[in-house]
Amino acid sequence: MSPGLVAPAWYSPNNPSDMDTLLRNAFVYTGDAAHTCFADGALLVSDGRLRWVGDAAQQPAAPGARVVDLGGRVVMPGLINTHTHGGLSLHRGCCDSGNLFQWAQTLAPHTGPLSLEDNRQGCYQAVLEMVRSGITTACDCTRYGAGLFAAVASEVGMRALGGALANSPSLRTSGRPNWPAALDETRQALAERAGDARCRFYLGAHSPYSCTPELLVEVKAAATALGLPFVIHAAESREEVDLVLQRHGRRPIEHLHQLGVLDARTILGHCVWLDGGELDLLAASGATVAHNPISNAKLASGVAPVEAMRTRGIPVGLGTDSMLSNNALNLFQEMKFAVLLQRAHRLDGHALSARDALAMATREGAQVLGWDADIGSLEAGKEADLVVLDLDHPLGLTPERVLSDLVFAAGPQHVQAVLVHGETIYEDGRFTRIDESAVRARIRQQGRQLSRPA
Ligand SMILES: [Zn+2]
Missing domain, CATH: 2.30.40.10 (Urease, subunit C, domain 1)
Structure with missing residues (x-):
C-alpha cells in the first residue's frame, strides 16, 4: 500500500446483492x-x-x-484476455525455444497425453494468476474438456468464454480425435451452466493447417446452429501460410473466406501474416482478432499488423496465449509489449499509444468476444x-x-x-470465494504426478 493511503475497510466476501x-x-x-x-x-x-x-x-x-x-x-x-489455454499451465517453462511448428513438436509428448485432471488443475493455476493481475474475463481454448475452464473460472468468480478447438487427427502430430466429442462436451457445458451469467461458450477449430476444409465447415455450421461464436487460430506463422498455400493454393484468411467460415461471430487468434487482400476480407467479414504480442515474439512468429487492422475497423483484443508460449498470464505486460513491439518493428515512436493498448485490453477485447453490451x-x-x-x-x-x-x-x-x-x-x-492454499496444494500434487518419470 502506498504511504498516505488509508486501507479501506470495505472487504466483503458476500456483497449483499439487495443493497446498492x-x-x-x-x-x-x-x-x-x-x-x-x-x-x-x-x-x-x-x-x-x-x-x-x-x-x-x-x-x-x-x-x-x-x-x-x-x-x-x-x-x-476489468481486463479481458481474448486468447489463452489455461489447461496447459502446469507445463510452464518446459519448452522455451523454437519457432512455432518446431516448438509444438517438442511439446507434443508433454501435452498430448494430458488428463482431464491435469487440464482442470492447469485451469486453476491460470485463473488464479489472471485474477491476480486484474483479468476479469478470458477466452480459453483446449482440446478436451470444453467446460473445464468455465467451471473453474466461475468457481473463483471470473467470467469465461470457454470451449474446445477441434482438429483433424490426420493432420496433427499427436492426440486423439476430439470431434464430435468437443460438440458433445460443449452441449453438456451449455446445459450445466445455463443459469450462470459468468460463463459463455463457443465452438472452435484449431487452425487452417490442422483441420480439413470439411471439418472447418462442419464446426462453423454447428456453431452457427447453436448460436455460438467460432474460434480458430489463423495466419500465426509464415510456415503456416506456406503450408496452406501449398495444400489449398490460397493463403489462410482467403482459405477461411472461401470456406464461408468468416463472419462477425468468428474470433481469430494471432493473424500475424496478412496481406492487403486478407486485411480487406477480414474487415468486410466483421471477424475479430485476438492479438498475442508476447507469444508471437517468443515463438518468432512475427509482428501482427495491428494498426492496419484497427484502421480498417477490425476489432482487435489482446491475448496472453498459454503459459507455454508466454509464460505469464498478465495483460499489463501484454499492453506494454504490444506498444513496444510495434514501435521497435516499425521504427516509429508513435506507433500505438497507451490509449490504444488500454482499449484493446478492455473495450475492444469485449467487442472481440461479442460481450461488449455487458463488459469492457x-x-x-x-x-x-x-x-x-x-x-x-x-x-x-x-x-x-x-x-x-x-x-x-x-x-x-x-x-x-x-x-x-x-x-x-x-x-x-x-x-474471497476459494481457499487458495488448498487449491495450490492440489495443483502441486497434480504437477508432481506429471513430472514423475514413467
Ligand atoms: Zn492459442
Whole structure:
C-alpha cells in the first residue's frame, strides 16, 4: 500500500446483492470510447451492474447504499484476455525455444497425453494468476474438456468464454480425435451452466493447417446452429501460410473466406501474416482478432499488423496465449509489449499509444468476444467488472499519468481488488470465494504426478 493511503475497510466476501454500493473517492478511468476519466469519481453499483458513473459533484442521491471510500485509488475496467489455454499451465517453462511448428513438436509428448485432471488443475493455476493481475474475463481454448475452464473460472468468480478447438487427427502430430466429442462436451457445458451469467461458450477449430476444409465447415455450421461464436487460430506463422498455400493454393484468411467460415461471430487468434487482400476480407467479414504480442515474439512468429487492422475497423483484443508460449498470464505486460513491439518493428515512436493498448485490453477485447453490451468499460448499464489499483504517482494523478502508468508501469503488484458483477472476488492478495492454499496444494500434487518419470 502506498504511504498516505488509508486501507479501506470495505472487504466483503458476500456483497449483499439487495443493497446498492457507492464506490467513492476514486480516480475512475472509464475505458469508454473517449477514454473519459473522473479524477474525483464515484460509481453506483446496483444488482451487480453500474447504475451511475461520474464526477462526485454530480453524484445522484443513493439512500441506503453501502458507501465504500476508495481513498483516492484508481478504478479501471476489468481486463479481458481474448486468447489463452489455461489447461496447459502446469507445463510452464518446459519448452522455451523454437519457432512455432518446431516448438509444438517438442511439446507434443508433454501435452498430448494430458488428463482431464491435469487440464482442470492447469485451469486453476491460470485463473488464479489472471485474477491476480486484474483479468476479469478470458477466452480459453483446449482440446478436451470444453467446460473445464468455465467451471473453474466461475468457481473463483471470473467470467469465461470457454470451449474446445477441434482438429483433424490426420493432420496433427499427436492426440486423439476430439470431434464430435468437443460438440458433445460443449452441449453438456451449455446445459450445466445455463443459469450462470459468468460463463459463455463457443465452438472452435484449431487452425487452417490442422483441420480439413470439411471439418472447418462442419464446426462453423454447428456453431452457427447453436448460436455460438467460432474460434480458430489463423495466419500465426509464415510456415503456416506456406503450408496452406501449398495444400489449398490460397493463403489462410482467403482459405477461411472461401470456406464461408468468416463472419462477425468468428474470433481469430494471432493473424500475424496478412496481406492487403486478407486485411480487406477480414474487415468486410466483421471477424475479430485476438492479438498475442508476447507469444508471437517468443515463438518468432512475427509482428501482427495491428494498426492496419484497427484502421480498417477490425476489432482487435489482446491475448496472453498459454503459459507455454508466454509464460505469464498478465495483460499489463501484454499492453506494454504490444506498444513496444510495434514501435521497435516499425521504427516509429508513435506507433500505438497507451490509449490504444488500454482499449484493446478492455473495450475492444469485449467487442472481440461479442460481450461488449455487458463488459469492457465502466459505463452505466454495464456489469460492475472492475479493478482497484494502488497507483500513487509522485506528481499526483492526472488522466495522462494514470493512462501512462496503467500501460507502461503497472502490474499485479498494484492490483488491490478485483470485482466481477459487483462482487469482490480478490482483495489484498486474498481470493474471497476459494481457499487458495488448498487449491495450490492440489495443483502441486497434480504437477508432481506429471513430472514423475514413467
Ligand atoms: Zn492459442
